[in-house]
Amino acid sequence: MSLELLAAQARTCTACRLAATRLNVVFGEGNPDAQLMIVGEGPGEEEDKTGRPFVGKAGQLLDKILEAAGIPRESIYISNIVKCRPPANRVPLPDEAKTCTTLWLNKQLELIRPQIIVPLGATACEYFLGEKVSITKIRGQWLEWQGIKLFPMFHPAYLLRNPARTPGSPKHLTWLDIQELKKALDSLGEKPSRAIKTVSQESLF
Numbered sequence: 430m431s432l433e434l435l436a437a438q439a440r441t442c443t444a445c446r447l448a449a450t451r452l453n454v455v456f457g458e459g460n461p462d463a464q465l466m467i468v469g470e471g472p473g474e475e476e477d478k479t480g481r482p483f484v485g486k487a488g489q490l491l492d493k494i495l496e497a498a499g500i501p502r503e504s505i506y507i508s509n510i511v512k513c514r515p516p517a518n519r520v521p522l523p524d525e526a527k528t529c530t531t532l533w534l535n536k537q538l539e540l541i542r543p544q545i546i547v548p549l550g551a552t553a554c555e556y557f558l559g560e561k562v563s564i565t566k567i568r569g570q571w572l573e574w575q576g577i578k579l580f581p582m583f584h585p586a587y588l589l590r591n592p593a594r595t596p597g598s599p600k601h602l603t604w605l606d607i608q609e610l611k612k613a614l615d616s617l618g619e620k621p622s623r624a625i626k627t628v629s630q631e632s633l634f
C-alpha cells in the first residue's frame with residue numbers, strides 16, 4: 430500500500446455523513462518520508478474547494494510560521510483528523526472523527542512513520558491523547574503517542590482570532606513553540622532543513 434493508493438481510495442470515501450456536503454476529500458499532502466507530520470482538525474472552505482490542506486487564511490499563517498522557523502512546508506506532511514469539511518466548519522463529531530481516523534489517518538501515520546507529530550488545536554490533540562484536553566495547558570509540551578514524539582501547538586485559526594503579540598499571548602507562545610520544534614527537528618540527525626533565519630516576532634505575525 431502506498432500513500433498515493435490510499436489517497437485514491439479516500440477520494441471516494443462515503444463512510445460518514447460528511448461525504449454528503451463536501452466538495453473534495455482533503456486527504457493530505459507533503460513529503461511521504463517526512464520526519465514531521467502536522468495534523469489539524471478538518472478542512473475549511475478553501476480546502477474543500479481545492480482539495481488541499483491548510484490553504485486558507487489559517488494555512489497561510491501556518492506557512493508563515495513554518496517559513497520563519499526555517500521548516501520548508503514541502504519537507505513535512507500535513508493532514509487533518511477528518512478529510513471532509515464539516516458543515517459551517519463545525520467541530521467534527523466523535524463518530525466522524527473515529528470513522529475517518531480509523532480508515533485514513535491511522536494508515537497515513539503507518540505509512541509515513543513520522544518521528545514527530547504536531548497536533549494543532551484541541552480536537553487533534555484529543556484524538557492522540559484519547560481524552561478532552563485544554564490546548565492552552567498542553568501546548569509546547571513534549572508528549573508521546575505510540576512511541577512517536579507528540580508536540581501540541583495552537584491551531585493557526587485560533588491565532589487569527591487572537592491577534593495580540595504580547596508576551597504570553599497565543600502568538601508569542603507559538604513563536605516559542607515553533608523554535609523548540611525546529612531545534613528538535615535539527616537534533617534528529619538528518620540533513621537540517623534550513624538554518625533558522627533571523628526574524629523578529631513582528632515580521633512573523
Ligand code: SF4
Binds near residue numbers: 533
Ligand atoms: S470525513 Fe473521512 S470517513 Fe467521512 S466521508 Fe470523508 S473521508 Fe470518509
